[in-house]
Amino acid sequence: MKKEAKTLHGKAVDSLVVAVDHFNRAWDRGRTEAVLIMLDRAFELLLKAIIIHKGGDIREKAKEGTTIGFDYCLRKCLSDAALKCLDEDEAVALQSLNTLRDAAQHHMIEVSEEQLYIHAQSGITLFTRLAGDSLGCPLRKEIPHRILPVCAKPPTDLSSMFDVEFADIKKMVAPGSRKRLDASARLRSMAIIQASLDGKKSQPSDRELSNVVRRINKGEGWRSIFPGVATLTIQPDEAGPGLTIRVMRNQGEAVQIVEEGDPNATVIAVRKVNELDYYNMGLRDMSKKLDASEHKLLWIIRREGMLENLDHHKIIKIGGTTHKRYSGKCLKRLRELLAERELHEAYANRNSPR
Template sequence: MRKEAKHLYQKAIDSLTLSIELFNRPNDCGRIHGVLIFMNHSFEMLLKASIIHKGGKIKEKGAKETIGFGACVRKGFSDNTIKFLSDTDVLTLQTINGLRDAAQHYTLEMSEQYLYFQAQAGLTLFRDIAKKVFNIDLKTQLPVRVLPLSTTPPMDIQAFFSTEVQEIKKLLAPKSRKKLEATEKLRALAIMENAIQGNESQPSDTELKALAKRLSKATNWGQLFPSVSTLSFTQNGYGPSLDLRITKSEGVPVTVVPEGTPGAGVVAIKRVNELDFYNLGRDQLAKKLGLTGPKTTAAVKHFGIKDDPECFKHLKVGNVPFDRYSQKAIEKIKEGLKTKTIEEIWNER
C-alpha cells in the first residue's frame, strides 16, 4: 500500500473505531451526531485511500484542497479505471453523508432502530471495501468487541418505516406540542428517500411541512417514501460477524451524469425511461462516431461495449427486440480509439 493511502486508511480506522465506540456507549449525550460524524469521516478517508491505492487522484490539478465526499463517491462509482463501488454501496454512502450533514449543521432525531441500521450497514460496507480494495480483513484490525450492539432487535425495513411513521403521526397529533421532534424524525427519513433518488440536498422546511401534511392523510407509508419501499435489508450471520446490507428489491436504476447536471445528486438519478437513456441504434452510433456500420460493429465488439450495462442494453418494445446504445458508448469507443485505430481493429477481425 502506498504511504499516503496507508496513512489515510489508518485515519479511516481511527474514525470508524470512535464511531462504533460512541454507538456502544451507555450515555446518550451527543451519541447520535457523534456516531454519524465519525462514521462519515471514516468513509471519506477510506474512499480517498482506495482512490490513491488504485492509481487515482484526490486533488484536482492546481487545487489547494483534496476533493470532497461526493466527488470521492463519484470517482469510486463512475471512473472505470478505479471503480470499486456498486450502486447499492452508493445508496448507503449517500444516506450516511446526508444524515451526517443534518446532524452536524442543524438538528436530527433518530430512533435507536434507525441508528442501528445505519451503523451496522456502514460497518458492513467498510468491511466490504477494505476487503475488495486492499484485501484486508477488517476483523484483524479491530477488537472483536468493537461492534455495534443494540438492546432492541432489528426489524425489517418495511416494519421499521411503518413504526416510524406511526410514531411521527402521534407526535403531530393536536395538542401534543411535539412538532419540532416530529419534524426532526421526519427529516431523518426524508434524507434516506432523497439519497435513493440521487438527491444530495437536505429536505427544506417547506418540503418537510408538506410531507407532514401528507402523512396525516396517507394510509400507506410507501406513498410518502416510494423509493425506500423498493429497498430491503439482507442480514447474514449473528453477533460479532453480523453483516447488514441495503439491497434493492425492485431496483432503483442509476445512471452517471456529468457533474453539475441540474437536479442530479452525487452520482445517481432515477432512470424514468430506458429508451431515453439508451437512445442510439447501431447506425446512429456509427454516425456519431463517423464510422461505417460494419466498422462500428467491430469497435463495439473489440471494446466490449455490450458487456457494459451503462453503454448497452437489449430492449423490447412490445414483442420487437432492439439493441440500444447510450451516449456513454460514444465516449468509451472514442477513448479506446486513441490507443488503437479502427483500421487495426478492422484488420484483426
C-alpha cells in the first residue's frame, strides 16, 4: 500500500475509534455531534485512502494544496469504474450520514438514541467491509472486538423505531405545546434523510419544518410526509455483529434522479453517466472474449449467483428498453471459473439425473 494511503487509513481508524468511544461514553454533552462528525471524517479519510490505493487522485486541480471533499470522494467510489467500491445502498447510507453531520456541525440536530446507534453500528459494518475488501486491512487487526457501539435496546426494525419517535413528536407539536423548537430539532433528522433521498443538498429551512408540523397537526403520518425514509430498512450483516441500511426499491423510488452537474443535487441522486463504462459488456461480448458459448456462460452466471451481485451485473434502462450488462469483474471471475476442470464436468453433467 502507498504510504499516503496507509497514513490516511490509520487516521480513518483513529476517527472511527473516537466516534465509538463517544457513543459509549457516560457523558451526554456533545455526544451526538461528536459521533456524527467523527464517523463522517472516518469515512472521508477511508475513501481517500481507497482512491489513492487504486491509483486515483484526491487533489483539487483548480486549488493547489487542496484535496477533494466528501461528495467527490463518494462519487468516485460509486461511479468511477477503476475506483468503484460502493454499491448504491451503501452510498445512500453514507450520503445520509454526511448530511446529518453537516447539520450537527453547522446548526443543531436531535437524533434519537436508537437512530444514532443505527448510524454508528452500520458505520462499523461498512468500514470493516471497505477496509478489508479494498485495502486488505481487516479492522479486527486494528482494534479489539470489544470496540463496538453498545445499546441497551438495539432496534430491529426502522419502521417501529420511527413510529415511536413520531408519536413523541406529535405530542411535542400539539397546539399549546411549548416544545416546538425541540420537536423541530428532532424532525430535522428525518427531513434531512428525506431531502437526501430526494436529491437535495440543502438543510431543511424553518419554514419547511413548520410546514411539516402543520401536516402532522392535520393528522398525516410520517410515512406520507417522509416517503423516502419509509423505504429504508435494517438488514443484519451475515458476517458478524453489525447492521447495514438498505433502500428497498420495491416499496417506491427512494432516490430522485436529477441531471448531472446540478449544484443542488446530492451525490446519490445524480445519474451515474459513466455507468455503462463499468457495466460495459453484454453476454455476447463476454462469449467472444472468453471463447465460450453464451449458454454456458449464462449457466455459470446463474450457478454462481452473479445476477444478484451488483459488482458483476446490472439491468440498465435506457429509454423504454432494458439491457442486461456485465462488468470487468464478472469477466475476470468467469475466466477464473472456466480454468477449473470441475466446472466443465459439472456443466457436462448438468442434465444428468441425480
